[in-house]
Amino acid sequence: xxxxxxxxxxxxxxxxxxxxxxxxxxxxxxxxxxxxxxxxxxxxxxxxxxxxxxxxxxxxxxxxxxxxxxxxxxxxxxxxxxxxxxxxxxxxxxxxxxxxxxxxxxxxxxxxxxxxxxxxxxxxxxxxxxxxxxxxxxxxxxxxxxxxxxxxxxxxxxxxxxxxxxxxxxxxxxxxxxxxxxxxxxxxxxxxxxxxxxxxxxxxxxxxxxxxxxxxxxxxxxxxxxxxxxxxxxxxxxxxxxxxxxxxxxxxxxxxxxxxxxxxxxxxxxxxxxxxxxxxxxxxxxxxxxxxxxxxxxxxxxxxxx
Numbered sequence: 001x002x003x004x005x006x007x008x009x010x011x012x013x014x015x016x017x018x019x020x021x022x023x024x025x026x027x028x029x030x031x032x033x034x035x036x037x038x039x040x041x042x043x044x045x046x047x048x049x050x051x052x053x054x055x056x057x058x059x060x061x062x063x064x065x066x067x068x069x070x071x072x073x074x075x076x077x078x079x080x081x082x083x084x085x086x087x088x089x090x091x092x093x094x095x096x097x098x099x100x101x102x103x104x105x106x107x108x109x110x111x112x113x114x115x116x117x118x119x120x121x122x123x124x125x126x127x128x129x130x131x132x133x134x135x136x137x138x139x140x141x142x143x144x145x146x147x148x149x150x151x152x153x154x155x156x157x158x159x160x161x162x163x164x165x166x167x168x169x170x171x172x173x174x175x176x177x178x179x180x181x182x183x184x185x186x187x188x189x190x191x192x193x194x195x196x197x198x199x200x201x202x203x204x205x206x207x208x209x210x211x212x213x214x215x216x217x218x219x220x221x222x223x224x225x226x227x228x229x230x231x232x233x234x235x236x237x238x239x240x241x242x243x244x245x246x247x248x249x250x251x252x253x254x255x256x257x258x259x260x261x262x263x264x265x266x267x268x269x270x271x272x273x274x275x276x277x278x279x280x281x282x283x284x285x286x287x288x289x290x291x292x293x294x295x296x297x298x299x300x301x302x303x304x305x306x
Contacts, residue, residue: 002233002263005059005158006242006256009036009249014047016253018054020260021242023087027061029212030070031077033092033115034166035061036244045084052085063092063113064213065171071095078106088133097130109133111158115166116140121152128154134239139165139223142300147235156239159232161225162255162283163243164207165296168217175210190245193290205292207246221292222246224283227276228298229262251286258282 006021008014014024026047029038039047044060051058060081066074074096081089082105090113091097100107112118112127113136124135136158141149150157175188186192188210196217197204207218225232229240242259244252258279265271287293297305 002238002240002267003156004240004242004256004259004263006252007036007163007244008047009244009252011043011046011050013244013249013253014050016250017256018051018056020253020257021056023057023059024051025059025061025090025241028077030073031064031066032061033064033169033213034216034245036248041080044081044086048084048086057087059111060086060089062096063090063115065169066093066095067171071099074099075103075106078108081108082106090136091132100131107131111136115169119145121149124149124157125152125154134158136241140297140305142297142302142305143228143231143235145302146232146237150236157237158239158241159225159237160223160243161229161232161240162223162259163241163247164222164245164291165219166216167206167219169214171214173210174215175208207291218246219296221294221296222287223296224280224287224293225295225298226259226262226283227280228295229259230266230271230276233266246291247286247288251288254286255283258286 003023004021005023005025006017008017008024008026017024024047026039026044027035028044048058062077064070078099086108088109088111091110092114097110110132111134112124112132116138118124118135118138119141127135132155134156139160179186190209192209194208196206196208205220209216240259242256247255262279265275284293
């Protein structure tokens with residue numbers, strides 16, 4: 001069966017998404033990297049209740065790169081997630097796995113999510129032996145490599161099928177440092193909609209923002225693999241991630257509905273090239289007009305990736 005995982009930005013959006021996705025993904029900024037919204041503890045409790053009432057699952061993000069001071073806060077947050085009965089968490093920091101091993105009362109099923117590091121079956125299977133129930137594949141893995149990786153996997157692998165791709169993360173406040181150096185007073189958060197370009201390449205348009213985890217830079221274009229979904233399903237890559245980092249509100253819900261429609265067509269053997277093209281055009285219509293859209297690394301020759 002195909003599973004759709006989607007980020008959420010509010011309780012209202014979660015209510016709209018739950019009929020068409022299987023798992024909602026959320027967290028709070030102290031422990032989570034690059035989510036559309038940082039939820040309060042009470043909101044997280046309510047999200048879990050909403051999902052379980054709808055017969056769906058929840059996934060909490062604990063995928064940040066933890067410094068020692070943050071690691072001290074992890075046990076309390078795990079205890080909270082355990083109490084509200086979160087179904088699973090994402091982990092990029094092995095220290096959290098160690099914490100759960102040392103205190104079984106804090107153990108929660110986890111998906112290994114170390115961003116660009118997750119590029120081989122051998123690596124994923126290593127974390128499976130450490131208890132992972134799934135892994136998030138790096139967004140830079142082309143389809144030709146995905147086809148080789150999947151048959152070797154011992155646990156399911158999640159593939160991003162819609163959303164932004166972070167191409168650089170620094171724990172340093174690069175924007176703040178720049179503004180200090182140039183004696184400017186400007187905002188640095190995502191809501192300021194900042195971009196940078198490469199020298200002499202005016203067409204480049206990289207989103208950049210800061211939060212308490214440092215500086216994040218996103219690829220020129222966001223990703224949409226809606227026309228490639230049938231191919232992914234045939235390859236048994238059936239855990240699909242929708243990331244609404246840059247696609248707010250009703251537009252993201254509408255896009256999730258399109259991916260759910262695609263899923264139903266594939267599962268009912270009703271997928272056609274015409275339907276794929278129609279759904280793709282509808283995704284483009286609901287995608288933010290100031291952001292590009294393409295297939296990312298999907299069709300890239302693996303030999304050209306260094």
